Amino acid sequence: MERKLMPSGVTVRRENMTTKTLNASAAGLGFLPAVFAIVLGLGVITLTGHVQAAALHDAAHDVRHATGFPCH
Numbered sequence: 001m002e003r004k005l006m007p008s009g010v011t012v013r014r015e016n017m018t019t020k021t022l023n024a025s026a027a028g029l030g031f032l033p034a035v036f037a038i039v040l041g042l043g044v045i046t047l048t049g050h051v052q053a054a055a056l057h058d059a060a061h062d063v064r065h066a067t068g069f070p071c072h
């Protein structure tokens with residue numbers, strides 16, 4: 001911080017403002033989105049692989065109606 005006395009008698013304080021930007025890869029967390037995508041994908045595949053086909057059809061049908069997508 002720098003203090004400077006102006007001719008008017010007012011003291012001006014000046015602080016150097018610096019900003020550090022830290023992105024995910026610089027923080028060593030660049031792999032997290034990939035891990036999240038892999039876990040999500042395996043979860044979806046596991047879920048849909050073990051559920052009854054009729055249940056999948058009904059769920060997709062309900063989502064279509066809930067989102068207002070034209071159906072029947």
Ligand SMILES: [Zn+2]
Nearest residue numbers: 061065071072
């Ligand atoms: Zn429908």
